[in-house]
Each structure stands twice: as C-alpha cells, then as structure tokens.
Amino acid sequence: MNHLLILGAGFSGTAIGAAFRAAGFSVSGTTRGEDRMPTLAALGIEPILYDGHDVSPALADAMARATHLVQSIAPGKDGDPLFRPGVTPPQSLMPHLRWAGYLSTVGVYGDHKGAWVDEETPLHPVSTRSLERVEAEGRWLEFGRAAGLPVGVLRLAGIYGPGRNALRNIEQGTARRLIKKDQVFNRIRVEDIAGATLHLAEHNLGGIYNITDDEPGPPQDVVAEAARLMAVPTPPDIPFETAELSPMARSFYGENKRVSNRKIRAAGYELRFPDYRRSLAELHASGRWRG
Numbered sequence: 673m674n675h676l677l678i679l680g681a682g683f684s685g686t687a688i689g690a691a692f693r694a695a696g697f698s699v700s701g702t703t704r705g706e707d708r709m710p711t712l713a714a715l716g717i718e719p720i721l722y723d724g725h726d727v728s729p730a731l732a733d734a735m736a737r738a739t740h741l742v743q744s745i746a747p748g749k750d751g752d753p754l755f756r757p758g759v760t761p762p763q764s765l766m767p768h769l770r771w772a773g774y775l776s777t778v779g780v781y782g783d784h785k786g787a788w789v790d791e792e793t794p795l796h797p798v799s800t801r802s803l804e805r806v807e808a809e810g811r812w813l814e815f816g817r818a819a820g821l822p823v824g825v826l827r828l829a830g831i832y833g834p835g836r837n838a839l840r841n842i843e844q845g846t847a848r849r850l851i852k853k854d855q856v857f858n859r860i861r862v863e864d865i866a867g868a869t870l871h872l873a874e875h876n877l878g879g880i881y882n883i884t885d886d887e888p889g890p891p892q893d894v895v896a897e898a899a900r901l902m903a904v905p906t907p908p909d910i911p912f913e914t915a916e917l918s919p920m921a922r923s924f925y926g927e928n929k930r931v932s933n934r935k936i937r938a939a940g941y942e943l944r945f946p947d948y949r950r951s952l953a954e955l956h957a958s959g960r961w962r963g
Contacts, residue, residue, distance in 0.1 A: 673696075673697075673698055674696065674697045674698070674739045674740060675697065675698045675699070675700070675734075675737045675738050675739050675740070676688075676689065676692045676697045676698070676699045676700070676738070676739075676740045676741070676742065676873075677699075677700050677701070677702075677734050677735060677737075677738040677740070677741050677742070677766075678699065678700070678701035678702065678717070678741075678742045678744060679701075679702050679722065679741070679742070679743045679744060679745050679753070679754075680701075680702060680703075680743070680744035680745040680746075680775075681701025681702060681703055681708075681712055681717055681719075681744070682703075682744065683831065683833070683836060683862060684744055684775060684828070684831060684862055684865050684866075685701055685742065685744045686701070686712070686715055686717065687833070687862045687863060687865060687866040688742055688744075688865065688866045688869050688870070689701055689712075689715065689716070689717045690715065690716075690866065691863075691866035691867060691869070691870045692740070692866075692870055692873075693716050693717075695870055695874070697740070698718075699716065699717045699718065700717065700718035700719075700720055700734040700737075700738075701717045701718070701719065701720065702719075702720045702721070702722035702731065702745075703719060703720070703721065703722070704721070704722070704723055704724070706721065709721070718734065720734055724745055724748075724753040725753065727759075727760070727765070732765065735765040735766045736765070736766070736767070736768070737768070738766045738768065738769055739768050739769065739770050739771075740769070740770065740771050740772070740773075740873050741762075741766065741769055741771070741772040741773070742772075742773045742774075742775065742869060743772065743773070743774045743775065743812070744775045746801065746804070746805075747804040747805065747807065747808040748804065749800075749804070751804070751807060751808065751811070752807075752808040752811055752812070755808075755811045755815075762815060762819075763815075763818075763819045769819075769821060770821060770876070771821060771822050771823075771824070771872075771873045771876055771878075772812065772815075772816065772821065772822075772823045772824070773823070773824045773825075773826055773869050773872060773873065774808065774809065774812040774823065774824070774825050774826065775826050775828060775865075776805050776808070776809050776825055776826060776827045776828065777801075777802065777805055777827060777828055778827045778828065778829050778858060778882060778884065778929070778931045779797065779798075779799065779801070779802040779805065779927060780795050780797050780802050780805050780806050780809065780827060781793055781795060781796065781797075781827075781927075781929055781931070782795065782796030782797050782798045782802065782927055782929075783796065783798060783926060783927045783928055783929065784796075784927075784928065784929040784930075785928055785929075786854055786855075786856060786928045786929065786930065787929060787930065788929070788930045788931075788932055789929050789930070789931055789932065790882065790931075790932040790934065790935065791827075791879075791880045791881065791882060791935050798923070798926060798927060799923050809825050809880070812825060813825060813880075816878055821878075822872075822876050822877055822878030822879075823878045824869070824872040824873075824877060824878050824879065824880075824881060825879070825880045825881070826865070826868065826869060826872075826881055826883045827880065827881065827882050827883065827884075827931075828860055828865060828883050828884070829857070829858035829859050829860040829882075829883065829884035829885065829931060830857055830858065830859045830860065831859075831860055831862055831865065832859060832860075832861060832862065832951075833861050833862030833863060833955075834862075834955065834960040834961065834962075834963045835961075835962060835963020836862075836963070837898070837952065837955055837961055838894050838895055838897070838898035838952065839898045839901065839902060839952060839955055839956055839961040840961055840962060840963070841895075841898070842895070842898050842899055842902050842904060842907075843902070843962075847895050847898065847899070847907050848895070848907060848910055848915070849891075849892040849895045849896065849906070849907050849908065849909050849910060850891060850892065850910050850911075850912050850915050850917075850925070851892055851909045851910065851911055851912060852912035852925055854928065855890060855891065855912070855925060855928055856888040856889055856890055856928060856929075856930060857888060857889070857890075857891055857924075858884040858885055858887075858888045858930070858931040859884070859885050859894070859948055860883055860884050860885055861885070861943075861944065861945035861951050863944055863945065864883065864885075864943050864944055864945055865883055867941065867943075867944060868881070868883045868936055868941050871936075871939070871940065871941040872939070872941075875939070875940070877939055880935075881935055881936045881939070882931050882932060882933050882935065882936065883933070883936060884931045884932075884933045885933070885943065885945065885946055885947055885948065885951075886933065886943065886946040886947055887946070887947040887948065888929075888930040888931065889948070892909065893948075894948050894952075895907060897948065897949055897952055898952055901952055901953065901956045902956070912925060
C-alpha cells in the first residue's frame, strides 16, 4: 500500500493528508504537541510526536513504510531537520520512498515591485526565513538528484481556507483594510495545495512549482469582498505607514510581486478555487468558513 508521511501535519499538512487518504493512501503525520494527536487520529492520520530533532521509534517505523513524503516543517537557523549534521540521510531512513514534496513559499522571490515572477525568476529573498527556505529547497532538490527520485518543491502563496479566512476575520472583528499603494499579494486555498501536491505525487513530477491562485490583488479588496458577503459594513481604510503591525507582518508588505501559476497548470492541475471571490463565495455558501 502507498503510505504518505507528512512532516508537520498542520493546516496545510492535514489537508494534504485528507486528499491522499481519499486517493487510497495510508497516512501518518507528525506534530510537536500531544494535544494535536487526537485531532490527527480523528482525521485518519496516524499521529507521531516529532520535535524536529530526535527520530523516535514510531517515526522511524513510519519512515521505513513511506512511499511518499511531504515535508512541511520550516527549516529555522539550523536548516532542514532531515539535513542537519549528524542526522541519518533520508535515503537510509526511507528506503521505499518514490516521491517527495517540500512545501516552500513564494517569499523566496523577494520584492519585484509588483512585476510578474515565475519559477525561472532569479531569487532575491529578503527575510531570514526566506533565506532559510532557499537553502532548504536546494538541499531537497540535491537529495532528489542523488537518490534518483522526483522531488517537488511547492512554493506556496498566502494560505487560507476553512477556519482561516477573511470571513472569519470579519466575524471576529479582526479584519483590517491596510492600504499600501500598488501592493498586491497572491493567495492559495488550502484544498488546492492538497490537490496540487497529490497531482504531482501521482504523476511522479519533480521540480519547482508555484502553487498560487490566478489573481494577485490588493489585500484590502479581499476584506471588502468578505464584508459584502457577510452583509456588514466594510472596515475603514488604514494607511500602512501608520498601522500598528508586528515586525513579521510588516515584512510581508516589503515584498510586492505577481506570481504566475502557469507551470502547475501546464502540468495538468486545474485549480478548484482560482480566485478569492469564487473561493470566499463557496466558503460562505457552504458554511465551512468557520472551520
């Protein structure tokens, strides 16, 4: 039986697990917190504790069974957890592995002043976390070449979906319309992350792919659309320059680009939610926006 191991079964990882289970895979996934284990088990994902350092007997067993792997753990200053000094090489831990996917971020492109970027665009990462992602991407692609197996690097745009979206922010009173001239972002619905990952795995496709929607746009427009669907007043505009933001939140606005998804489409994957309007409308109509 095909077995998927997810390192870091969080918001994206659990969606990926659901998609692979529907396709007939058995699935195991790691978490740092014991409190998450019952939730993963209820979703049909075999839960395994993993702090990103020590490989427990349970994790070693799942690795030994893995035919497919999705790595969703952020690297941090020590690098990717499977490529740190002293760690047993992945090909030894996972002898039956046939495909691996690494979840990265479109943040590796850095700032392009609103211009379009694709997988061939030179990388100019700005933040420390994006620099770490570039290094981790390289390690995974190098591993794939050395092991002779396809490794897909999925560069994800801003993630949202059931329980994590502008509709919920409107309800909770946390939605803000931050206005920065000419700023745009791409987004991606979590179910499309799962669908694209499964598509690459089932077709044994490796390489780098942007996983993003069709329509980069100003973030304040998403808030306005959510307010319209909820039939409530649109939150007031807040100038970016005077907004109170955490350093991390402010850093996101330092990168402005439009990210192309042509490559994943050319590979045969069709987005279920190609733009935020249709996606928010589906979340609202289905009632799944609350999670």
